[in-house]
Amino acid sequence: MAKTIIDKIWEKHTVVKEEGKPDLLYIDLHLLHEVTSPQAFEGLREKNRTVRRPELCFATMDHAIPTANRMVIQDSIAKKQVETLEKNCREFGIRLQDLNSEDQGIVHVIGPELGLTLPGKTIVCGDSHTSTHGAFGALAFGIGTSEVEHVLATQTLWQSKPKSLQVRISGKLGFGVTAKDIILALIAKYGVGLGTGYIIEFTGDTIRSLTMEERMTICNMSIEAGAKAGLISPDEVTFDYIKGRKYAPHGTEFEQKVEEWKALATDSGAVYDKTLELNAQEIEPMITWGTNPSMGVGVSQSVPSPGQFESESDQKAVGQALTYMGLEAGTEMTDIEIDRVFIGSCTNSRISDLRAAAKIVQGKKVHPRVTAIVVPGSQRVKRLAEQEGLDRIFIEAGFEWRDSGCSMCLGMNPDIVPSGERCASTSNRNFEGRQGKGARTHLVSPPMAAAAAVSGKFVDVRTFEERGAYYAEV
Amino acid sequence: MRKFKTFTGKPAVLDRVNVDTDQIIPKQFLKRIEKSGYGQFLFFDWRFDDQGKENKEFELNKPQAQGANILVTGPNFGCGSSREHAPWALKDYGIDCIIAPSFADIFYNNCLKNGILVIKLPEEVIKDLMQRANASDYQLTVNLSEQEISDGQGFNYPFDFDPYWKEMLMNGWDEISLTLKHEDAILRYEETSGVL
Ligand code: SF4
Secondary structure, three states, rough: OOOOOHHHHHHHHHHEEEOOOOOEEEOEEEEOOOOOOOHHHHHHHHHHOOOOOOOEEEEEOOOOOOOOOOOOOOOOHHHHHHHHHHHHHHHHHHHEEEOOOOOEEEEEHHHHHHHOOOOEEEEOOOOHHHHHHHHHHOEEEEEOOHHHHHHHHHOOEEOOOOOEEEEEEEEEOOOOOHHHHHHHHHHHHOOOOOOOOOEEEEOOOOHOOOOHHHOOOOOOOOHHHHOOOOEOOOOOHHHHOOOOOOOOOOOOHHHHHHHHOOOOOOOOOOOOOOOEEHHHHHHEEEEEEOOOOOOOOEOOOEEOOOEEEEEEEEHHHHHHHHHOOOOOOOOOOHOOOEEEEEEEOOOOOOOHHHHHHHHHHHOOOOOOEEEEEOOOOOOHHHHHHHHOOOHHHHHHHHHEEOOOOHHOOOOOOOOOOOOOEEEOOOOOOOOOOOOOOOOOOEOOOOHHHHHHHOOOOOOOHHHHHHHHHHHOOO | OOOOOEEEEOEEEEEEOEEEHHHOOOOOHOOOOOOOHHHHOOOOHHEEEEOOOEEEOHHHHHHHHHHOEEEEEEEEOOOOOOHHHHHHHHHHHOEEEEEEOOHHHHHHHHHHHHOEEEEEEOOHHHHHHHHHOOOOOOOOEOOOOOEEEEOOOOOOOEEOOOOHHHHHHHHOOOOHHHHOOOOHHHHHHHHHOOOO
């Protein structure tokens, strides 16, 4: 029978299957960070348990660390959390990328870049954006701290198999439109609950044409669509990306693995529980105006009014969102002025994101009202960007150039958007207070964020780029 | 985990959609390494104003919501981050049961693992329940073994519940010790699948 990649990975990892119960799944890779792990290690200690397979665990520190002067953690509670992770990793024999490590970075950036994330693996982390790793054809999902403890102790998890949802994206992406715009447009069209109860497989010619970094941006935000996980069947693009990475298989082992990985892709004729479609040609650069990722529109649109929504509860939610965001219905998106720009997060902090943003700001200056920072996703990305001279472009334009970490994506470290300020952010969540109490977040792509930094307000990156080229000529 | 018994309690109504875990417990409280003491931070930015004073308008601060141990709320409750601090905060605040049309997946699981009963009911039923719950002294009885909630005044509704989790909650079992009973199977898997 024709199978989806989801069926194949699930079946291969089922350790115990009993009627009427969830399946016991084996976990191939367990990623850990400082925020969601301390209570899990404490739980092990209380019960005198050990870590079953420390070699399948991999830890980093990313959420609460400073990005300006990373060796000095002022916040004593954050400091203790970081030290607790060090202590736990030492005690249980788990590899840790600490602040001195050249491989340190955001957990969902370093897994792929170090070749730990591979097709067909089951990957978990106490972090909802674990879905990012699905871009490689892995089954990757976020778990809570109790589950972190369960995986540490048993290397398995009880899971009921979710339904399968195919999201087929076809057509050629327009100029200036990115992977970030695809996923924001998808969630705007179908709502934040579109994937609830499902694992999404993204298919279609648009997806096939994307690079691995673009695919990661899309899978990263499947959780914002409510899905358990999001993944993409692996292909040559995937294998090329993995080849030669630090912990990936090398030589003949790699060649053998590629043959295995090829067989993972969804069989033609496989049936999904549901299918949704999106036409890539219709997508514009997107900007969110509200307080969840579905509250977004194309850059040529205006802020909607509550009356445009059908249900009473949506109308109320939109009203609340507009009040929080300090926006009036009917305002053109390109008339919204901004105070901050954040280029970073596990959604958009990889080298291609930084290149795209640098291309926009090259030779220009950040608007005087705007404070702008670039936070590379990992120290590797940072070094590579510096080799290419991207840091100079950003710094000369007036951006701050930081060390890697989650930073202003959630503001657990000192990088916080002050109350009432408006931030163009390349991250994934625009919830109330996410970037700081009272902070107003607009989710956008890296080029859109860069263009906004220069203009002091949102601009259509498509015409902005053309104009930029024109100015360069004259 | 303690055993889940039938209980009668007071529902508080939070008539909002897509309530995310950043609201349930804002990130500034996630730096602690303990599991307890998060109740004081529950819905912090909604509950308190900038001066740290109680916001009288917020649903849980209203007189009829005092002492509530059941939360009745809108669809997609608990979306966003995987932080288990969210159910820890709810539990510590005193919430034993949450009733909503739908929940975000990770949050739903996190609740079960902390002995919070999460019940899904159709949206119309929730609307009705929200109306009723506004009456002062309103009480709701939650019976997991019969999978039924009722108010003794005509509201009586069955709910679906995963049989696996029902057994776990009713017995107060520790999931890890149950899994470790399958250690042979796990080891066999590791030996045959090339993990080792
Ligand atoms: S960058 Fe943001 S979304 Fe990604 S792991 Fe860090 S806090 Fe979570």
